[in-house]
Amino acid sequence: MKVLVNDEILDRNQAKVDIEDRGYQFGDGVYEVINLYNGVPFTLKEHISRLYRSANEIGMKIYVEPEQLCKRLLDLINVNNMKDGGLYLQITRGVSHRAHQYEDSIKPRLVAYPLPYKSVQTAQSAGVEAITADDLRWLRCDIKSLNLLYNIMVKQKAHEAGAFEAILIRDGVVTEGSSSNIFIVKGGILFTHPATNKILNGITRTKLLEILDKHGWQYKTEPFTKEALMEADEVFLTSTTSEVMPITNIDGVTFSHGKPGPYTQKFQDAFRNVVNSEVGSAKKA
Amino acid sequence: MKVLVNDEILDRNQAKVDIEDRGYQFGDGVYEVINLYNGVPFTLKEHISRLYRSANEIGMKIYVEPEQLCKRLLDLINVNNMKDGGLYLQITRGVSHRAHQYEDSIKPRLVAYPLPYKSVQTAQSAGVEAITADDLRWLRCDIKSLNLLYNIMVKQKAHEAGAFEAILIRDGVVTEGSSSNIFIVKGGILFTHPATNKILNGITRTKLLEILDKHGWQYKTEPFTKEALMEADEVFLTSTTSEVMPITNIDGVTFSHGKPGPYTQKFQDAFRNVVNSEVGSAKKA
Numbered sequence: 001m002k003v004l005v006n007d008e009i010l011d012r013n014q015a016k017v018d019i020e021d022r023g024y025q026f027g028d029g030v031y032e033v034i035n036l037y038n039g040v041p042f043t044l045k046e047h048i049s050r051l052y053r054s055a056n057e058i059g060m061k062i063y064v065e066p067e068q069l070c071k072r073l074l075d076l077i078n079v080n081n082m083k084d085g086g087l088y089l090q091i092t093r094g095v096s097h098r099a100h101q102y103e104d105s106i107k108p109r110l111v112a113y114p115l116p117y118k119s120v121q122t123a124q125s126a127g128v129e130a131i132t133a134d135d136l137r138w139l140r141c142d143i144k145s146l147n148l149l150y151n152i153m154v155k156q157k158a159h160e161a162g163a164f165e166a167i168l169i170r171d172g173v174v175t176e177g178s179s180s181n182i183f184i185v186k187g188g189i190l191f192t193h194p195a196t197n198k199i200l201n202g203i204t205r206t207k208l209l210e211i212l213d214k215h216g217w218q219y220k221t222e223p224f225t226k227e228a229l230m231e232a233d234e235v236f237l238t239s240t241t242s243e244v245m246p247i248t249n250i251d252g253v254t255f256s257h258g259k260p261g262p263y264t265q266k267f268q269d270a271f272r273n274v275v276n277s278e279v280g281s282a283k284k285a
Numbered sequence: 286m287k288v289l290v291n292d293e294i295l296d297r298n299q300a301k302v303d304i305e306d307r308g309y310q311f312g313d314g315v316y317e318v319i320n321l322y323n324g325v326p327f328t329l330k331e332h333i334s335r336l337y338r339s340a341n342e343i344g345m346k347i348y349v350e351p352e353q354l355c356k357r358l359l360d361l362i363n364v365n366n367m368k369d370g371g372l373y374l375q376i377t378r379g380v381s382h383r384a385h386q387y388e389d390s391i392k393p394r395l396v397a398y399p400l401p402y403k404s405v406q407t408a409q410s411a412g413v414e415a416i417t418a419d420d421l422r423w424l425r426c427d428i429k430s431l432n433l434l435y436n437i438m439v440k441q442k443a444h445e446a447g448a449f450e451a452i453l454i455r456d457g458v459v460t461e462g463s464s465s466n467i468f469i470v471k472g473g474i475l476f477t478h479p480a481t482n483k484i485l486n487g488i489t490r491t492k493l494l495e496i497l498d499k500h501g502w503q504y505k506t507e508p509f510t511k512e513a514l515m516e517a518d519e520v521f522l523t524s525t526t527s528e529v530m531p532i533t534n535i536d537g538v539t540f541s542h543g544k545p546g547p548y549t550q551k552f553q554d555a556f557r558n559v560v561n562s563e564v565g566s567a568k569k570a
Contacts, residue, residue, distance in 0.1 A: 003304065016301035017309050019288065019396050024302050025375065026433040027312030058438060088383060090310065098373060098400060100433070100440035100464055111304050115383060138435055139421040147432035148311040148385070150423055153343060155385035179385055 004076045004089075004112040007064075012113070021109060022102070023092030027147040029108075030054035031090035033115065034073075035240045037279040039083050044070055046203045047240075051091070054144045055108075060093050062108055069110075076112055086115035086241060090146060120242055124268060127248030127260050128164035130237075132226060133157060135168035135175050135198075142197050151178045165237055167250065170198060173223045180239040181205040182247075184232035185263040190219035191228070204238040204271075211270045234261030243275075244268040289361045289374075289397040292349075297398070306394065307387070308377030312431040314393075315339035316375035318400065319358075320525045322564040324368050329355055331488045332525075336376070339429045340393075345378050347393055354395075361397055371400035371526060375431060405527055409553060412533030412545050413449035415522075417511060418442060420453035420460050420483075427482050436463045450522055452535065455483060458508045465524035466490040467532075469517035470548040475504035476513070489523040489556075496555045519546030528560075529553040 003015035022028035032047045041047075048066050055062050062069070073087060089112035096106045133154040138147070154166035155178040165177045176182050176199040183192045190212065195201035212219050229235065234256045235247040244267050246260035255261075260268070288300035307313035317332045326332075333351050340347050347354070358372060374397035381391045418439040423432070439451035440463040450462045461467055461484040468477045475497065480486035497504050514520065519541045520532040529552050531545035540546075545553070 015304050017304055017306070019300050019302055019398070021302070021309065022437075024306065024309045024377075025316075025431065026437055027431055028434060028437055031310075058434065059441060092309075100437050101444035102437070102441060113304070136424040138423045140435070143434075145434050146310065146312055147434045149313060149343060149428075149430050149432045150425070152307075152311055152313055152385050152387070156344060156387060159386035 001114060002076065002079045004072055004110065006110050007072065009076060009079055015111065015113070017111070018095045020095050020098060021092055022094060022096060022106070023090065023109070023146055025098055026100075027145065027149075028058070028102075029090055029092030029146045030058065030060070030144055031088070031146060032144065033240050034087040034089075036077065036082055036084055036087060037275060039077065040279045041073065041077065041087055042275060042279060043203050043207060044073070046206070050144060050201075050203065051089070055091060057140070057143045058145065060091070060108055061104075062091060064110075073112060076114075080114050082114050083117075085117035088113055088115050092146070118241070120245065123164070124243065124245055125260070127246035127258070129162065129249040130165045130167050130177070130235075130247045130251075131158050131161050131163045132169055132229075132251055133166045135170035137168070139197050141175070141199050142195070142201060144200055154178045164245075165247070167229065169226050172225050174226060174229050175199050177237050177239075180237035180242060180245070182229075183236050183238065184224060184229055185234035185261065186228065186232050188218065188263070190217070190263070190267075191224045192219070192221055193223055194221040202238055202240070204240055204243060207274065208238055208244065208267060208271055211267070211274055215270065234264050236260075236264045236267070244271050286398060287361065287364045289357055289395065291395050292357065294361060294364055300396065300398070302396070303380045305380050305383060306377055307379060307381060307391075308375065308394070308431055310383055311385070312433075313343070313387075314375055314377030314431045315343065315345070315429055316373070316431060317429065318525050319372040319374075321362065321367055321369055321372060322560060324362065325564045326358065326362065326372055327560060327564060328488050328492060329358070331491070335429060335486075335488065336374070340376060342425070342428045343430065345376070345393055346389075347376060349395075358397060361399075365399050367399050368402075370402035373398055373400050377431070403526070405530065408449070409528065409530055410545070412531035412543070414447065414534040415450045415452050415462070415520075415532045415536075416443050416446050416448045417454055417514075417536055418451045420455035422453070424482050426460070426484055427480070427486060429485055439463045449530075450532070452514065454511050457510050459511060459514050460484050462522050462524075465522035465527060465530070467514075468521050468523065469509060469514055470519040470546065471513065471517050473503065473548070475502070475548070475552075476509045477504070477506055478508055479506040487523055487525070489525055489528060492559065493523055493529065493552060493556055496552070496559055500555065519549050521545075521549045521552070529556050
């Protein structure tokens with residue numbers, strides 16, 4: 001495997017991090033995971049745009065233009081001969097002697113490499129289980145940062161309970177999953193938390209809402225309560241790697257008769273059509 | 286400089302981190318900074334005890350006994366011939382293919398090395414400036430984790446304003462500083478936030494309160510508001526490296542006539558006496 005480190009492509013075993021990298025000592029950095037379909041990175045521009053936004057929000061300047069970064073990532077995909085799977089990239093503020101404050105002269109450090117393909121087809125057809133957990137995260141969840149400790153803790157809790165995801169509840173309201181956005185369908189209308197500081201505005205979430213707009217399907221980006229979640233007709237999550245993933249059981253309670261509901265299936269199909277359409281056209285470009 | 290990596294002492298340039306270290310990708314780890322006085326680590330046991338507590342709270346098992354870890358740290362101090370300065374140590378959950386959930390089989394990874402001595406004497410005599418900022422951190426601030434992004438952001442804000450520290454306010458209440466605990470004196474009584482999930486229970490904080498207990502000096506571990514802060518007779522912070530540090534200006538408002546107040550000076554002296562006493566006896570042991 002080859003790894004992109006700043007502007008160099010290195011062998012996996014050459015790609016090392018300094019002990020004083022601020023990513024290692026403070027989680028001082030931002031990241032993205034981009035899904036590949038037959039060698040084509042889906043919504044690459046959207047992910048890169050969000051990466052720059054996240055960096056900007058933490059006062060970190062990325063000293064390469066987005067177009068140049070995209071080019072390097074495409075080189076990485078080529079050199080690894082990647083077909084399916086994910087592209088992981090993170091940018092940390094760089095290496096400096098340990099101090100909370102930083103100098104502008106520190107050079108940010110990019111690391112990007114391929115993640116293995118994991119099929120989600122079976123799970124998408126059958127649905128997955130989830131648990132609920134308190135949302136104790138910071139109040140800048142809109143930044144896709146490397147400070148993921150609480151996300152880990154609740155994902156692990158879900159994992160140990162045999163579940164796929166932890167649905168987070170803050171002040172009685174469903175915010176999002178530990179690594180996904182959460183949607184419910186009630187009376188034919190889709191609900192999801194608005195894109196505020198309390199959630200990470202998922203690229204798949206945005207894409208799905210665009211699809212709904214296009215079809216004229218009803219949705220509301222409104223906060224909804226845990227009670228509304230538990231009384232929903234259908235529940236699903238979205239994420240880059242899971243796409244549209246039905247949730248058929250929460251905290252032991254079965255939803256939509258234990259299988260993906262009709263709205264969820266409709267959204268899955270519509271999303272997959274867009275992927276096929278965009279990846280197809282991207283390949284020709 | 287020599288660095289301790291697990292049970293090995295390596296040259297600084299040999300101490301590298303893997304790109305899939307969970308510390309680097311998730312901030313999945315805990316840390317401590319221990320102050321040395323003339324080669325003796327102050328409150329070493331207390332710091333190590335807190336390190337194990339933090340690890341336990343994030344479900345991470347440290348596969349070495351505290352006594353053994355202390356011994357390795359003392360070896361590191363010796364091999365570096367450290368006199369004054371800090372000892373930094375962090376333990377991450379280890380290296381694994383990127384996924385939020387983790388297997389118990391991952392081996393945690395320790396890195397420890399000396400931090401340079403920075404004199405705080407001038408600042409302790411003159412007092413420092415602070416700003417206030419919203420406390421947007423997660424609700425497990427009692428864990429000394431590597432998820433320090435918000436702490437960085439507000440410390441940087443303070444730094445850019447020419448101030449030493451950012452005092453954090455959550456729901457109108459003063460919690461703590463970005464890397465310190467905050468105390469006020471009002472009418473001869475000391476106040477500081479109780480050791481809940483909203484603050485990191487500082488070793489210096491605990492030590493100071495023990496000193497107050499011993500002397501029979503009055504204090505209350507009670508939440509106090511930003512208004513109470515701004516109306517305080519004296520304000521100071523405590524931290525491992527700053528010890529008892531007077532704050533003489535907050536958001537441009539001068540406190541205790543712009544110099545350390547009498548209570549603050551009394552606490553500084555009492556703390557320094559305990560350091561001298563414990564470090565002296567530790568050296569003889």
